[in-house]
Amino acid sequence: MTNHSAKKGIFNASVLQNRALGDKFFRITLELEKKAKTIFSKAIPGQFAEIEVSTLALPSQNTIPPQFTDISKRNVILRRPFSFADIVTSNDSVIVEILYAVVGAATLRMKTLKTGDSVSILGPLGNGFSLPENKKTALLVAGGMGAPPLVHLSGLIKSKCPQTEMVVFVGTKSLSDLAFFDVKPDKFDKTKVKLGEFEKHKIKTHISTDDGSAGTKGFVTEVLKKWILENKPDVNNTIMYACGPDAMLRASAAVSAEFNIPCQVSLERRMACGTGLCQSCAVKCIDKNTREYFYKLCCKDGPVFWADEVVW
């Protein structure tokens, strides 16, 4: 590193743990080399890392699920972006946690990482969430695999903004997709699950699933809207944070506009570099004054945007 004011870097990370959560999700804990400390101590929720996967081995052929047999033949060359679920920097270590689902050629390789293996990590990248500061209420809306940065954010709000009351809304397709959140099933009614990740901070959590296998049946944004109508939070004293698939973010942006609650969204885009070089992760935005369209980059200007600057 030649630049002392560097905001990001390439670091070696050693795998402390790579643990399966349910049948398709994993939680990987990485310890970064010590020189990452200065840079990572300033990292915030919503930022992400690009992990090099091209050097990782595939699982043995007979353990590859049939839906991945074709894709497992593909070479991977680009890094893959992952948001942080947690970053802990102390005097002598930097430890980051990343939650991922096995969805393709890259994550199929990541799941073979074992304790003691090393990977190259590029980060922290992009701009993260702004804290609610003195706002009374923070509504966190997580859809599907959009959970990790909100888990990270909830921990930080808890410690930095104790006066802010958080309410979490989590929506997934099905009960099994809640594995990211350290799901704790109820002994008597399996649809009444609790989510350890939010439970540990005593945050009120509303769960919904598309198929009704846990929580309310329906979309997370419907539950959110109902909650706002019933609880009538002071909109000037409330902020929303949303992370998940595009359709869910669009719906969250609509709720934000309808009730006039400011909302930050974390977007996902295909990206080659994560550092603003390749210009592939364009996000169409609108200038509120001139009404002109322009592109921002998800990796550099985002991935966190204000919902009302994005063209949905």
Added chain:
Amino acid sequence: MVKETNKIDLSVKLGSVLLKNPVMTASGTCGYVDELDDFLDVNELGGYITKSITIQPRMGNDIPRIVETDSGMLNAIGLANIGVDKFMQEKIPLMARYKTPFFVNIAGKELTDYIAVAEKLAQVDGIAGMELNISCPNVKQGGITFGTDPALVKQITSEVKKVIGNKILIVKLTPNVTNISTIAKVAVDCGADALSLINTFTAMVIDIETRKPVLANRTGGLSGPAIKPIAVYLVNKVYNEVAKPAGIPLIGGGGIRTASDAIEFIIAGATAITIGTAGFIYPDCAIKVLAGIKNYCQRHNISSISELTGSLK
């Protein structure tokens, strides 16, 4: 450790411009000026080729703009850039921080666009030369259509050459032609001080579930390790058929990730080399390649890198 007994001369010349080593950034993969600063010291590079600049700002294509392929990637960014005026206001002043020669890649829809950009940049002290992008496969007009037609290459090269003053003129060639040497010869005859090759190969990836191309632009340019052997071949061909007889330097690139890759290009006939796609994965790649080139020269007792250029047996 290899003993530092012999001093290796890594410097190379592109026209009148001296590069202290042959390692450059490839246009469109490294930003405008200072985007790599968190990862490397730009002053250690031989030269820096900026992303393409056009007369008006361009938003670029719709998304998806990239897709990964086996050992490569397709891109169809669509020359997204801030336009020459903003580039001159905001980016040129930053170049003064560095000693490295900057080369500005210029692109356009019409011949007049190229001339207008070149005229403006010709007035700028901070840049050493311009790279003519007549090979971008991802814009509807201009770009590659110029680079595949010898008559247009002749017109655009000679017209731009007239207006660029003391800056050197690099012409970047597309591989999407029947005979790349025909185009190379025209560019050299019309005053190109150096040629750079290759730009990306036009290619397509199809989503078989939707039966649509993955990229919004339908096609994109293939880059990365997948194209390296073809690029090495084309550099060698143009070196033998055009560059060597004319005494014009080549800037070779296409899939370079390592020093070994770079050395292949130099042996094939490249005077300088560019790092492109690999910088997306390893932003400090250029510095590692440079270190590896030094190491190779020491191992092979090469006192001047120019001995290696075109040394293919």
